[in-house]
Amino acid sequence: MTEPLEPGAVIGILGGGQLGRMLSVAASRLGLRCHVYDPAPQPPAGDVAHSVTTAGWDDEGALRAFAQSVDVITYEFENIPTQTLDLLESLRPVRPGRQALAVSQDRLTEKQFLSGLGLRVAPFAPVADAASLASALERIGTPAILKTARLGYDGKGQARIMTQGQADAALAAMQGAPAVLEGFVTFEREVSVIAARGLSGEVACYDPGENVHEDGILRTTTLPAQLSQSQRMDAVLLAGKILNALDYVGVMGVELFVAGDGLVVNEIAPRVHNSGHWTQAGCAVDQFEQHIRAVAGWPLGNGARHVDVVMENLIGEDIRRVPELARTADVQLHLYGKGAARPGRKMGHVNRIMR
Amino acid sequence: MTEPLEPGAVIGILGGGQLGRMLSVAASRLGLRCHVYDPAPQPPAGDVAHSVTTAGWDDEGALRAFAQSVDVITYEFENIPTQTLDLLESLRPVRPGRQALAVSQDRLTEKQFLSGLGLRVAPFAPVADAASLASALERIGTPAILKTARLGYDGKGQARIMTQGQADAALAAMQGAPAVLEGFVTFEREVSVIAARGLSGEVACYDPGENVHEDGILRTTTLPAQLSQSQRMDAVLLAGKILNALDYVGVMGVELFVAGDGLVVNEIAPRVHNSGHWTQAGCAVDQFEQHIRAVAGWPLGNGARHVDVVMENLIGEDIRRVPELARTADVQLHLYGKGAARPGRKMGHVNRIMR
Numbered sequence: 001m002t003e004p005l006e007p008g009a010v011i012g013i014l015g016g017g018q019l020g021r022m023l024s025v026a027a028s029r030l031g032l033r034c035h036v037y038d039p040a041p042q043p044p045a046g047d048v049a050h051s052v053t054t055a056g057w058d059d060e061g062a063l064r065a066f067a068q069s070v071d072v073i074t075y076e077f078e079n080i081p082t083q084t085l086d087l088l089e090s091l092r093p094v095r096p097g098r099q100a101l102a103v104s105q106d107r108l109t110e111k112q113f114l115s116g117l118g119l120r121v122a123p124f125a126p127v128a129d130a131a132s133l134a135s136a137l138e139r140i141g142t143p144a145i146l147k148t149a150r151l152g153y154d155g156k157g158q159a160r161i162m163t164q165g166q167a168d169a170a171l172a173a174m175q176g177a178p179a180v181l182e183g184f185v186t187f188e189r190e191v192s193v194i195a196a197r198g199l200s201g202e203v204a205c206y207d208p209g210e211n212v213h214e215d216g217i218l219r220t221t222t223l224p225a226q227l228s229q230s231q232r233m234d235a236v237l238l239a240g241k242i243l244n245a246l247d248y249v250g251v252m253g254v255e256l257f258v259a260g261d262g263l264v265v266n267e268i269a270p271r272v273h274n275s276g277h278w279t280q281a282g283c284a285v286d287q288f289e290q291h292i293r294a295v296a297g298w299p300l301g302n303g304a305r306h307v308d309v310v311m312e313n314l315i316g317e318d319i320r321r322v323p324e325l326a327r328t329a330d331v332q333l334h335l336y337g338k339g340a341a342r343p344g345r346k347m348g349h350v351n352r353i354m355r
Numbered sequence: 356m357t358e359p360l361e362p363g364a365v366i367g368i369l370g371g372g373q374l375g376r377m378l379s380v381a382a383s384r385l386g387l388r389c390h391v392y393d394p395a396p397q398p399p400a401g402d403v404a405h406s407v408t409t410a411g412w413d414d415e416g417a418l419r420a421f422a423q424s425v426d427v428i429t430y431e432f433e434n435i436p437t438q439t440l441d442l443l444e445s446l447r448p449v450r451p452g453r454q455a456l457a458v459s460q461d462r463l464t465e466k467q468f469l470s471g472l473g474l475r476v477a478p479f480a481p482v483a484d485a486a487s488l489a490s491a492l493e494r495i496g497t498p499a500i501l502k503t504a505r506l507g508y509d510g511k512g513q514a515r516i517m518t519q520g521q522a523d524a525a526l527a528a529m530q531g532a533p534a535v536l537e538g539f540v541t542f543e544r545e546v547s548v549i550a551a552r553g554l555s556g557e558v559a560c561y562d563p564g565e566n567v568h569e570d571g572i573l574r575t576t577t578l579p580a581q582l583s584q585s586q587r588m589d590a591v592l593l594a595g596k597i598l599n600a601l602d603y604v605g606v607m608g609v610e611l612f613v614a615g616d617g618l619v620v621n622e623i624a625p626r627v628h629n630s631g632h633w634t635q636a637g638c639a640v641d642q643f644e645q646h647i648r649a650v651a652g653w654p655l656g657n658g659a660r661h662v663d664v665v666m667e668n669l670i671g672e673d674i675r676r677v678p679e680l681a682r683t684a685d686v687q688l689h690l691y692g693k694g695a696a697r698p699g700r701k702m703g704h705v706n707r708i709m710r
Contacts, residue, residue, distance in 0.1 A: 004678070007692055025380050028403045031690030031703070048383045048403040281639065284687040284708050293681070302684040306708050307661050323359070326648070329657040332639040335386030337362055348386070353639050353661050 005071055005296040007031030012070030012092070014084075016043025016052065018336040018346060019076035019272050019288075022280075024049045026288035032296060037066050044336045045076075057084045067091035074250060074295045078104045078270050079151055095199075095295040096250040100270040103246065107149045107180045110268065117245055119238055120264045122257075123183035133171050136181040137164065146170040149178040158216065185264050187257035191225045194276035195239035196290045196300050197248045204290070204300040205236045206283065209311070211255070211275050217344060221275045221311040223282060227258065234263050242268060251276070251291035274346070278311040279303075281332050281351035308354040319347040330355070360426055360651040362386030367425030367447070369439075371398025371407065373691040373701065374431035374627050374643075377635075379404045381643035387651060392421050399691045400431075412439045422446035429605060429650045433459045433625050434506055450554075450650040451605040455625040458601065462504045462535045465623065472600055474593055475619045477612075478538035488526050491536040492519065501525040504533040513571065540619050542612035546580045549631035550594035551645045551655050552603045559645070559655040560591045561638065564666070566610070566630050572699060576630045576666040578637060582613065589618050597623060606631070606646035629701075633666040634658075636687050636706035663709040674702040685710070 005011070011027055013020045016038035024034040025048050033050035036043060039057060046052040051069070055062030063084060067073065073094045078101055085101065088094055103113045111124045125136035127146060137144065142164060148157035157177075159170035171179075191208045198204075210225035211218055227235070239254045242265075253273025255266040276287035285293070285301025293300055314321065319341045325331050335348035360366070366382055368375045371393035379389040380403050388405035391398060394412060401407040406424070410417030418439060422428065428449045433456055440456065443449055458468045466479045480491035482501060492499065497519060503512035512532075514525035526534075545568065549561045565580035566573055582590070594609045597620075608628025610621040631642035640648070640656025648655055669676065674696045680686050690703035 007690055008694070021383065025383060025403065028376065028380060028692065029687075029689050031692040033402050033692070047388050047405045048380065050402045284636065284685050284706070299678075299682045304684060306685070306710055323654075327654045329659060330639050330661070332384075334384050335362055337383065337386040337388070339363070351639070355661055 004298045010035050010070045012073040014075035014080055015077045016045035018044055020045035021048055022288045027292045035070050044338055047337050057081045063087050072295055076271055096248050096270045100246045100248055104268055104270045107147055114265050117241055122185045125181050127179040127181050133167055140181055140183040143184045145182045146179050148174055149180050185257045187259050189258045191256050192275040193235050193239040193254045194287050195243055196251045196294050197243040198294050198300045199249050199297040202300055203240045203243055204303045205239055206279055206303045207305050208235045209275055218274045218313055221278050223278050223309045250294045251287050277349050278309040278351055281353055282307050282309040310352045312350050314348040316341050316343045316345055325350055359653045365390050365425045367428040369430035369435055370432045371400035373399055375400035377643045382647045390425050399693055402692050412436045418442050427650055431626055451603050451625045455601045455603055459623055459625045462502055469620050472596055477540045480536050482534040482536050488522055495536055495538040498539045500537045501534050503529055504535050540612045542614050544613045546611050547630040548590045548594040548609045549642050550598055551606045551649050552598040553649050553655045554604055554652040557655055558595045558598055559658045560594055561634055561658045562660050563590045564630055573629045573668055576633050578633050578664045605649045606642050632704050633664040633706055636708055637662050637664040665707045667705050669703040671696050671698040671700055680705055
């Protein structure tokens, strides 16, 4: 498929969480329908999707029927099993493609890829056992963070090593999984660039947002970020470099540390990103529509921002603040329709318009 | 029900066109689900609704099951059959309520209601036959417009009478239906106020927009409208007066003519309104969410506008302009996922951000 999808065409989305939910809403604005695939019943995206399949990632019959019912497949999370992708890819285009997933599913591959592009990353070393951890610590020093190479998100699968004495406990926390030791980066602030690349190769970036994390989970994103003009340019240029190197199609979140002497890439996510939710209030075309445009072969929106925004996540018990937030001027609520408010669970977010 | 609906609650929407579609998307932002009821299969709202019932307005079993599956019922169009409402009302709250529907379903009742509030309307007289038309024309003069009292929209069911000689043809065009003769109002511009009233009686209005119609169909709405400060205040105050008089719950569109000596109410619509689509780009809480907030017993958004917007409808063959519009900066597309682009059919709209 190289022609843009026409109204009525169907986009398949792997994963029916809040990102899938907001992707489905965005697709509707372009006259496109979404079919959501998720192993869990009643996924949040199901409330606003044309159709939903509830089946496992290993259910070949369901995957086949799903693929045959859609025109193109995308996803809201990067940890899709390899066999699932193998099957789906044989039936329909999957965007973003395999290379982006391979890079982002494994921290070690990701670091190697980014360094290979000439981009700065935190010092890193692979860790498989006590011996490799010891030699990694010798080279990188403390403090450092040990992270599982795969399947980590929102601060999970991570252990800090502030002193050599914490090495054994950190290794035990990896539960035998391949890991990466990362050195600390001294930074002034964290920013992220939400970047997109279309099927034709065109690239569009949103203005970088400034992120505050708490307990490994994104708390707020503020637009504009405090950046010099040249830092802003550097951030956008390096995002473009990553997208082009991967022949990427879709939206990517690129997290950066702003150090005194330049930008350090923390990590990339081959999908719409929590730090891009502000675009729903700040831009004519938000990150969700931008992603849909890219995977549907449409031209990209230009990403210009017409208002300053502070995005704040509603995590766990924050959901109790909704009645008050609903009464606050210039606050745009986005609730995900999830059930119980467990600690650390993302229940919604607000975009606060600043003027 | 007087408590606000909680996440997971279900709003029933009568009618699954583009307004129902955008209402359903807005409800999802508040964590609410929508169940759409429409006699036509595959309604546009079905793409983004939690559930859809396809059944006639006289299907008592389907209506009963629908009502029992939802917490509150609203609608996207005002011409719902009386028996349908009688049944639904006995099972669940219907918002906005009966009084608003009675007034807006019949032009004559509407004019009488508005005049009764002390608001200016165009000169009018009921027309049932040639004799009553003749006496109405004698009083109101030409030019005038003969309109069916019920079921007219987008310029349908209307006939202009520029000279006495056109009276017979105009009457014939009514096909025997009760009608209203309206005198022409000399006006400088047409504006509309999108106003909302919550369950608690609070009222919130958006800034008036300036409308341009072509062939009886809304073409563009421009924010801000060219109005003096006192005209702006008058428009908002009279909208509030109408809402309070009807003990209204929900969003209402109030169309006004701006005459040299004041504001004349053209018509009211007890629902979200095409001339309020600009709020999707201009406000933290758009008219669709505002309506959902009202019928769900939530507090209203404040309606403040943070950017200027020009809304343009995409009618019939305008849909061909989509590829070019998709490439234009600061243009937000909203396509309705409809099939064939028949002349006069509303296929979508764009919100153009002005800066």
